Every structure is written in structure tokens, then in C-alpha cells.
Amino acid sequence: MSVTPLIEMKNIHKRFGGVHAVEDVSISLYPGEVVGILGHNGAGKSCLMKMLAGAMELDSGEILVNGENVTIKNPRDSRDLGIETIYQSLALADNLNAPANLFLGRELMTSMGTLDDSRMEVATRKVMHRLNPNFSNITDPVRSMSGGQRQVVAIGRAIYFDAKILVMDEPTAALGPSETAMVTDLTKQLKSEGIGIFLISHDMHDVFELCDRVMVMKNGRNVGAFKIDEVTPDDILSLIIIGKLPEDWQPRNQV
Amino acid sequence: MTNKNTAVTKPINKLSQLLKASELDTRMLAMVGILITVWLGLNLATDGIFLTARNLYNLSVQSSVVGIMATGMVLVIVARHIDLSVGSIVGFTGMMIAWMQVELFPVTAAWNWPFTIVIGLLLGVVIGALQGYWIAYKAIPAFVVTLGGLLIYRGAAFMVTDGRTVAPMNTDYQLLGGGINGSIGATWSLILGIIAICCVALLMYRSHKNRINHGFPAKPMAIQIALFIISATLILGFVWVMNSYNKPRSDIARGIPIPVLILIVTVIAMTMLTKLTRFGRYVFAIGGNPEAAELSGIDVKKVTMLIFALMGLLCGIAAVITTARLNAGVNSMGLMIELSVIAAAVIGGTSLNGGSGSITGAILGAVIMQSLENGMVLLGAGSAERQIIIGLVLIAAVWFDTLYKAKQR
Ligand SMILES: Nc1ncnc2c1ncn2[C@@H]1O[C@H](COP(=O)(O)OP(=O)(O)OP(=O)(O)O)[C@@H](O)[C@H]1O
Ligand SMILES: [Mg+2]
Numbered sequence: 001m002s003v004t005p006l007i008e009m010k011n012i013h014k015r016f017g018g019v020h021a022v023e024d025v026s027i028s029l030y031p032g033e034v035v036g037i038l039g040h041n042g043a044g045k046s047c048l049m050k051m052l053a054g055a056m057e058l059d060s061g062e063i064l065v066n067g068e069n070v071t072i073k074n075p076r077d078s079r080d081l082g083i084e085t086i087y088q089s090l091a092l093a094d095n096l097n098a099p100a101n102l103f104l105g106r107e108l109m110t111s112m113g114t115l116d117d118s119r120m121e122v123a124t125r126k127v128m129h130r131l132n133p134n135f136s137n138i139t140d141p142v143r144s145m146s147g148g149q150r151q152v153v154a155i156g157r158a159i160y161f162d163a164k165i166l167v168m169d170e171p172t173a174a175l176g177p178s179e180t181a182m183v184t185d186l187t188k189q190l191k192s193e194g195i196g197i198f199l200i201s202h203d204m205h206d207v208f209e210l211c212d213r214v215m216v217m218k219n220g221r222n223v224g225a226f227k228i229d230e231v232t233p234d235d236i237l238s239l240i241i242i243g244k245l246p247e248d249w250q251p252r253n254q255v
Numbered sequence: 256m257t258n259k260n261t262a263v264t265k266p267i268n269k270l271s272q273l274l275k276a277s278e279l280d281t282r283m284l285a286m287v288g289i290l291i292t293v294w295l296g297l298n299l300a301t302d303g304i305f306l307t308a309r310n311l312y313n314l315s316v317q318s319s320v321v322g323i324m325a326t327g328m329v330l331v332i333v334a335r336h337i338d339l340s341v342g343s344i345v346g347f348t349g350m351m352i353a354w355m356q357v358e359l360f361p362v363t364a365a366w367n368w369p370f371t372i373v374i375g376l377l378l379g380v381v382i383g384a385l386q387g388y389w390i391a392y393k394a395i396p397a398f399v400v401t402l403g404g405l406l407i408y409r410g411a412a413f414m415v416t417d418g419r420t421v422a423p424m425n426t427d428y429q430l431l432g433g434g435i436n437g438s439i440g441a442t443w444s445l446i447l448g449i450i451a452i453c454c455v456a457l458l459m460y461r462s463h464k465n466r467i468n469h470g471f472p473a474k475p476m477a478i479q480i481a482l483f484i485i486s487a488t489l490i491l492g493f494v495w496v497m498n499s500y501n502k503p504r505s506d507i508a509r510g511i512p513i514p515v516l517i518l519i520v521t522v523i524a525m526t527m528l529t530k531l532t533r534f535g536r537y538v539f540a541i542g543g544n545p546e547a548a549e550l551s552g553i554d555v556k557k558v559t560m561l562i563f564a565l566m567g568l569l570c571g572i573a574a575v576i577t578t579a580r581l582n583a584g585v586n587s588m589g590l591m592i593e594l595s596v597i598a599a600a601v602i603g604g605t606s607l608n609g610g611s612g613s614i615t616g617a618i619l620g621a622v623i624m625q626s627l628e629n630g631m632v633l634l635g636a637g638s639a640e641r642q643i644i645i646g647l648v649l650i651a652a653v654w655f656d657t658l659y660k661a662k663q664r
Contacts, residue, residue, distance in 0.1 A: 055549075055550055074549075075549065075550050075552045076552040079552055087550060089547075090547075091546065091551065092547055093539070093540040093544045093547050093551075093610075094543050094544055095543035095544075095610035095611055096536075096540060096543055100536060101547075104536075104540055104547075104548070104551040104552075104553070105548075105551035105552035105553050107533055107536065114527075114532065115530075115533065115536060118466075118468075118469045119469075121469070122470075
């Protein structure tokens with residue numbers, strides 16, 4: 001019996017003028033799985049995920065969600081398919097406060113059809129508390145928050161809406177150790193709930209703690225996809241830097 | 256030394272705490288301060304003419320056109336755009352209304368004036384939407400599209416009657432301009448004032464209850480009561496001034512002018528639009544970070560187009576008041592008014608970098624602008640001097656905005 005993958009991206013291409021940002025990349029994601037996408041700066045990781053999120057149009061290739069061919073033309077399409085994305089740029093409106101950002105595009109409304117700011121604030125407090133109990137300045141514009149607090153808002157926004165698929169583009173880049181630990185716990189919990197997660201990270205420790213499989217990209221190409229127990233951090237580094245495994249490599253779990 | 260310092264900082268701390276608790280914008284307070292200064296200064300310079308009921312009545316009527324348009328300009332600028340064509344749209348829609356009302360249809364017919372108003376407003380919406388379409392869907396900068404619009408609709412205004420003035424308008428229609436009979440009388444003004452005070456009380460009570468229900472800290476009672484008393488005094492003071500100006504050669508009080516009522520309704524509607532609806536929230540989100548707005552699933556293009564359509568509608572309303580006030584269609588209507596409108600929005604705290612601004616602020620800005628114009632006319636300044644002053648005020652307002660931002664960082 002085989003499970004249908006939540007996501008299948010097949011032969012994805014994306015060019016910017018002469019730059020082949022993503023070249024013939026295929027990748028899948030199953031329920032309850034964390035797939036790491038690794039690679040040097042500019043390898044094409046974010047581009048690949050933006051095409052899934054609807055933030056970027058693909059040149060060619062197919063995306064299947066739950067086995068069905070879909071076209072994702074804009075972020076709304078992606079959200080409607082149950083895909084939530086934490087962007088590397090965070091994508092926050094700096095002049096609005098945390099509740100307004102968390103619910104941006106999906107505001108809670110009163111029975112009279114007006115914005116229900118109080119209810120959004122209460123809900124935001126709950127989500128934020130889960131990630132960072134010290135969050136106090138929730139009604140200030142996010143402009144006045146620290147980088148880590150802003151990142152927590154962006155993460156909160158992605159987890160609030162019961163996603164089936166979560167894309168996390170360097171979600172902990174600006175976080176302190178305790179917040180990072182909480183995001184790690186959260187990721188494990190979401191995974192146990194059967195959510196599929198794409199995780200972009202440069203942190204080998206996180207990758208080996210969380211991922212079931214990894215794909216390494218170099219100059220837009222997939223240079224290797226493995227189960228996590230087949231490789232060591234050194235193997236991954238070798239793939240990231242020179243795009244090859246060491247000469248004498250064998251799957252580590254078979255040695 | 257130290258003693259002196261603490262003595263100075265303590266009251267300042269208390270004051271800033273008080274301000275924070277009252278949730279009043281310091282910037283708004285600064286503007287109120289400027290307005291009071293301008294008024295007192297002009298009153299001195301004009302030997303007390305400025306602050307007479309008669310002049311304040313005229314000032315309120317003059318402010319309504321710029322004020323109505325400024326509420327829309329706030330949204331345009333918040334969303335990181337600009338609209339330079341608003342004056343020309345007033346000119347064109349105004350000429351169209353006047354021409355239809357006076358020359359195309361029988362001017363005395365009862366259906367004529369409501370019908371021509373509707374057509375005029377629709378025309379404003381269509382023109383605005385069309386410009387918005389080029390800006391949003393064809394990605395042509397608003398500066399360019401509306402600069403083109405400034406020329407196009409000024410030219411179109413001329414072409415409606417080949418530059419001829421069209422007059423007189425329908426007699427009922429004239430009331431909308433706030434002329435001799437264009438106000439609602441003392442009794443109704445008082446009734447409206449009392450209703451307004453009740454509304455303020457109700458709103459404050461509901462927001463208080465809402466905060467308590469959700470477990471948020473409530474504003475201190477003393478501050479709430481103080482705010483209520485200030486609002487009630489302002490409302491009653493306004494009614495009193497409007498009721499103190501009589502119709503010519505009589506002792507019948509005029510009361511609140513109709514254009515000011517239109518302004519008040521516009522302000523309430525626009526405030527609700529910005530604070531209570533998705534559309535308003537999206538306008539601010541787009542201004543704060545257009546990319547984030549797009550990634551959040553907001554249809555940025557549609558919202559942008561709607562902003563300009565709304566601006567067009569407000570120009571249409573301004574055109575109605577202008578033609579009714581002049582009792583004619585003149586093809587120079589709205590000439591250069593875009594500058595006053597933009598200045599009103601900017602003086603009122605709308606940042607040219609986008610993302611922040613308020614309707615109330617813009618109204619204050621409009622009143623400040625019109626006070627200067629009105630005061631200069633009283634002082635016998637010609638249009639040349641007035642233009643220079645308004646230009647300087649505009650630059651000063653943006654400079655102030657830059658300073659304010661730098662200090663906040
Ligand atoms: N909007 C764009 N226009 C032009 N080129 C782009 C654009 N976005 C990305 N690129 C190019 O595509 C390539 C891949 O970029 P991408 O952002 O996917 O890298 P990345 O793997 O996420 O890197 P990082 O680890 O630094 O986030 C880069 O060469 C980049 O310059
Ligand atoms: Mg990236």
C-alpha cells in the first residue's frame with residue numbers, strides 16, 4: 001500500500017535572464033514528514049519554495065497536491081490548497097501590529113461584518129504565547145519589534161490556520177536559543193499531527209534533529225536527495241560545497 | 256543641578272504617561288496646537304475679524320471641499336501613490352453636472368438635480384477607476400497617470416462648453432453649497448449636536464465594555480471623562496458658533512451649513528472604512544509592505560484600483576458642492592486644489608513614505624490650510640502671495656514629517 005504524497009513537484013524550471021535559478025528539480029513530501037532543502041546561498045532553495053507558495057510563477061514543471069495536478073498562480077491559490085509559508089523575508093507589514101499581520105488576508109469579522117480586532121488580539125496572544133511566553137508588546141507595530149519577535153509573528157501566522165503543508169524558509173535564523181528550541185518542539189508536534197513540512201535551513205544540528213529526508217541544491221540543480229540516516233553532516237557539507245559526495249561514499253546505514 | 260533636573264523631568268514623565276494612557280496621538284495634539292496658534296495669530300492680525308461667527312461659518316464651508324477630498328487623498332498616499340488629477344476631475348465632473356442640469360435637462364424639474372448628481376458622482380468613480388486601472392494593472396506610476404489626468408480632465412472641462420460659464424443652477428441644488436439658505440437652522444443644529452454627543456458617549460461606553468470583556472486594561476476613568484467633556488464642549492461650541500451667524504438683515508440663525516454636514520458624513524464613512532473594513536486594513540498593509548500584502552493573499556491590484564475609484568467619487572462630491580456654491584459651472588473649478596488637498600493630508604500626518612495617516616488628521620490639515628487661505632484673504636493678500644505661502648507650508652509639513660520620523664527611530 002502506498003500513500004499519496006501531499007506534494008509532488010516534478011521537473012521544475014525557473015530562469016531569470018541568464019540565471020537558471022531552479023533547473024529540473026523534482027521533490028516530494030509525505031504526510032508527517034520533514035524534508036530539508038539545503039544548499040549554498042543563491043542555490044535556488046527559496047525560489048523553489050516560492051513557486052509552491054504562489055509567490056513566483058514557474059517556467060515549466062508540474063505541481064501535484066494530494067496526487068492532483070494544480071496550477072498555483074498566486075499566494076491565495078497556495079493557501080487554499082492548505083499550504084502555509086514562512087518566507088525568508090518574513091513578509092510582514094511593518095506598520096501594522098502583530099494581530100493585524102497574523103490575520104492579514106484572513107481577518108476575523110464580527111457578526112456586523114466589521115473587523116473584529118479584539119478577537120484577533122486574543123487569538124494572537126494565545127498563538128504567541130505558545131512560541132514565546134515573554135511576548136508583551138503585541139499591539140505595537142511590528143516595526144518596533146526585534147528581529148526574533150518579528151520572526152515569531154511570521155511563524156505564528158503560518159501555524160494558526162491549520163495548514164496541511166508547511167514551508168519554512170530559514171524560520172529560526174533570527175531566533176535565540178530558547179525560541180529556537182520552541183520552534184523545534186513545535187515542528188516535531190506538527191509533524192506528529194501528520195503535517196508535511198519543507199524546511200530550509202543552514203543549521204546542520206536542526207536538519208539532523210528534524211528532517212526525515214534532505215535534498216541538496218547547488219546552482220539550481222538537485223545534487224543529491226537522501227534519507228537522513230544515509231548521510232552524515234560531513235557528507236551534506238561536501239554536497240553543498242562541491243556538489244559531490246566523498247569518493248568512497250556508501251549509504252551510512254548500510255555500513 | 257540634579258535637583259533641578261528631576262524637578263523638570265517628573266512632570267514631563269507624568270504628562271507623557273497621561274498621554275499614553277489617553278491613547279491620543281502626540282502628533283495630533285501638536286497639530287491642534289498649531290491650529291490654535293494659527294487662529295489666534297490670524298485673529299490678532301485681523302483685529303478680531305478672523306474669529307467671528309461669520310468668518311468661522313465661511314471657513315467651515317471653505318474647508319469642506321478640501322476636507323472631503325483630503326480623506327481620499329489620505330488613502331491614496333498611505334498606499335504609496337499620489338493623485339495629482341483631483342482638481343481637474345472636480346473641474347470636469349463639475350462642468351458636466353452644470354451643463355447637464357442647466358442646458359441638457361429642464362433646470363426646474365424636480366428630478367433634475369438628484370439625477371445630475373448621481374451622474375456626476377458616477378463619472379467621478381469611472382474616471383478614478385480608469386486611472387486606477389492604469390496604475391494597478393498596467394504598472395504605470397500614479398505620478399505619471401494622474402499628471403496626465405491633470406491635463407486631460409482640465410482640457411475636458413473646457414471642452415464641455417468651450418469655456419463658457421453655465422449658470423444658474425437649480426434652486427434646490429444651490430442649498431448644497433451652503434449659501435444663504437444652505438444651512439439647517441438653529442433647532443436642527445442643536446438636535447444634531449446632542450445626537451452627536453450621545454453617539455460619542457455610546458461609542459466610548461462600548462469600547463470600554465469591549466476592553467473589559469476581553470480582559471484588556473481599560474483606560475483610566477478620569478481620562479475617559481475628560482475626553483468626553485472635551486468632545487462634548489467642541490461639538491456644542493461648534494453648534495453655538497454656527498447658530499450665532501444670522502441670515503442677512505434678519506435674526507434667524509443659520510446653523511450648520513449643508514456642505515459641512517456632507518463633510519461630517521464623509522469623515523464618519525471614511526473613518527469607518529479605514530478602521531472597520533478589510534479594505535481599509537489592506538490599504539494600510541499595502542502601504543506598509545506591498546510585497547507582504549501580496550504574499551498574504553491580498554488582491555493588491557484590485558484594492559489599488561478601488562482606492563482611485565473612491566478618490567474619484569470624493570472629487571465628484573466636491574464638484575457638487577463647488578458648483579452649488581458658485582451657483583454655476585466654471586471651467587476653472589478645482590484649479591490647483593490638488594495642492595491644498597495633498598498639503599492637508601500631509602499636514603494631517605499622512606506620511607509620503609506610505610503606511611501611515613489618518614482621516615481625522617487630514618481634516619485638521621484641511622482646516623489649517625483653509626484658515627491660512629482665509630486669513631490671508633482677510634488681510635488683503637493677493638493670490639500670488641497665497642500661492643507662495645501654501646507652497647512654503649507644504650514643504651514645511653513634509654520637513655516636519657521627516658523630523659518626526661527621525662526622532663521616532
Ligand atoms: N526575483 C528575482 N529576480 C532575479 N533573480 C532572482 C530573483 N530571485 C532569485 N533570483 C536568483 O535566483 C537564484 C536563487 O535564489 P534563491 O533566493 O532561491 O537562493 P537561496 O537558495 O534561497 O539562497 P539563500 O540561502 O541565500 O536564501 C539566485 O542566483 C538569485 O540571484
Ligand atoms: Mg533563500
